Amino acid sequence: LATTSKGFGSASKTKFIHTPDTGEESQQLLKFLALQNAKGLENIDIGFNQDTGVRGLFCTSKIKKNQKICQIPSDCALALADPTKGEEDAPTAAHRGANFLDMYVKNEQAKQFWSPYLDTLPVYGSKLFDPTPDFYIDDDIELFEFPRVIQQAQERRKQITDIASERGLTVEELQFATWLTTSRSFKLSIPAPIDESEMPKIDEKGQVIEKTGEKKALHVMVPFIDIANHDSDQSNCKLTLIDPEKDDAWFALEATRPIAAGKELVIAYGSGAESSVELLLNYGFVPSGNRIDKLMLAKGGDDTITSLDGWTTTLEEDKTMLEMAKDDPVLHKILQFRIRIKETY
């Protein structure tokens, strides 16, 4: 417990729910960002949630609604495609993983510049590695008993195998890079950089059509902000892009509600309304609750379920097995998912 001032002489206790991350990697990342003129770093601690042990971001002081809690210069972000081409350059998750390896890990100059960030990323098999179903063997994938999970996990694996051979990468390195980039990147819609070498376009009246205004989808990894965890129902901040048309654009973590000092800063991943199926497939975790699941399972939704008859086990059996699967992370995640779906149904 620490004490913070509330103003007017009254002091209140701030309950911290995290243990600060004092490790060398985090300290180097903060130093690197400070050198790049990042703002608001003092408002946030990188730390470990004392309940879950998961690394995340925690605010050190009271935050107002709409406050830009921290700002990271856009030069620090890692684009996962050529910004002039956007999705054309990286249409699938596996392409973005391959681009990450080529552009940052295997490019000596880029690797050196970004090493304070790259060193903070999860490594394969570590506590921070939360595998998506495509890492599982076929028999385990089947145990999810959910058609779209099985189909997409297999599809992802095929994409990875194809792109690995196309780009001269090993399947293992590309599978991990694909997980890393999918679970940590933000999809943006940005004004496409103007290609001055291109001939100006003329409209039917012979007027030059302004080259601005065109938007491209681009996935980027934003150091530091990518440590924020997800909350399906109670996020308190979001990522915003400030001045995207200017050279000195910024990525900001912006409060969507007032936040008390000590709270974890949590965002809503992806579209902001991701079902637990999407969260599992792209980020590798099953949230403890998720209002969006009701819409997903509803009649006419993406994953309509008309009955629970086809499942091999009941909700109660899954809950009993979950208790026994504490030391088996693969089975634990499969059961968490089955319980999430059945509870929603």
Ligand SMILES: C[S@@+](CC[C@H](N)C(=O)[O-])C[C@H]1O[C@@H](n2cnc3c(N)ncnc32)[C@H](O)[C@@H]1O
């Ligand atoms: C963008 S990273 C967030 C930072 C991550 N905790 C770290 O320290 O590198 C996304 C990963 O964080 C974890 N994560 C985020 N939100 C979570 C949640 N609500 N429950 C469980 N794990 C979560 C998952 O492992 C996910 O793949």
